[in-house]
Amino acid sequence: NAGVTQTPKFQVLKTGQSMTLQCAQDMNHNSMYWYRQDPGMGLRLIYYSASEGTTDKGEVPNGYNVSRLNKREFSLRLESAAPSQTSVYFCATHPEGTTQMLYGYTFGSGTRLTVV
Amino acid sequence: GEDVEQSLFLSVREGDSSVINCTYTDSSSTYLYWYKQEPGAGLQLLTYIFSNMDMKQDQRLTVLLNKKDKHLSLRIADTQTGDSAIYFCAERDSGTYKYIFGTGTRLKVLA
Numbered sequence: 001n002a003g004v005t006q007t008p009k010f011q012v013l014k015t016g017q018s019m020t021l022q023c024a025q026d027m028n029h030n031s032m033y034w035y036r037q038d039p040g041m042g043l044r045l046i047y048y049s050a051s052e053g054t055t056d057k058g059e060v061p062n063g064y065n066v067s068r069l070n071k072r073e074f075s076l077r078l079e080s081a082a083p084s085q086t087s088v089y090f091c092a093t094h095p096e097g098t099t100q101m102l103y104g105y106t107f108g109s110g111t112r113l114t115v116v
Numbered sequence: 117g118e119d120v121e122q123s124l125f126l127s128v129r130e131g132d133s134s135v136i137n138c139t140y141t142d143s144s145s146t147y148l149y150w151y152k153q154e155p156g157a158g159l160q161l162l163t164y165i166f167s168n169m170d171m172k173q174d175q176r177l178t179v180l181l182n183k184k185d186k187h188l189s190l191r192i193a194d195t196q197t198g199d200s201a202i203y204f205c206a207e208r209d210s211g212t213y214k215y216i217f218g219t220g221t222r223l224k225v226l227a
Contacts (some may be wrong), residue, residue, distance in 0.1 A: 107158035
């Protein structure tokens with residue numbers, strides 16, 4: 001089934017540990033995004049990639065790095081995890097083109113990260 | 117900067133209508149969206165509306181757009197327990213391809 005796959009689904013880290021969240025899409029889209037979701041704050045954009053080989057900062061990039069490994073994969077790395085990074089992380093993609101904007105985003109099922 | 121606002125909670129009885137409201141700031145947004153998030157899952161697109169429309173109906177869902185007031189609403193007729201979820205409105209920033217999400221409204225349907 002076409003879609004967005006995120007791994008892992010759950011993770012507990014100790015403060016200062018590092019980890020990489022993986023995202024892969026098989027929809028052949030150029031754009032990929034990383035969001036974090038916190039209660040009462042909606043979704044906030046961390047980083048995005050408009051195409052293979054490009055990445056840009058979003059609204060809340062501090063403490064994160066990203067890699068657009070190829071067209072399918074977009075990973076998010078926490079180099080030194082902090083309790084403030086406890087959140088649910090979503091990867092998303094959408095098609096390009098004016099007539100395709102009506103399809104909106106396709107989201108992964110999320111990674112629930114707890115930093116203790 | 118752009119901001120999209122929603123009330124955080126809504127509680128309705130099964131069979132009643134639900135109305136979820138949203139205000140946005142980018143008057144040049146071309147598309148506006150409603151997403152549904154069920155517990156433990158990602159967001160799924162429910163419906164969308166073009167900025168040149170006032171209303172869109174899709175089965176039990178009715179979307180109303182008031183461009184003058186930058187107000188978007190989602191009405192769910194005959195609300196069912198399966199409609200319990202968080203609902204997000206979103207606008208597409210006219211200057212970029214990024215989407216801006218509201219804070220989400222948690223809908224609780226009481227049996």
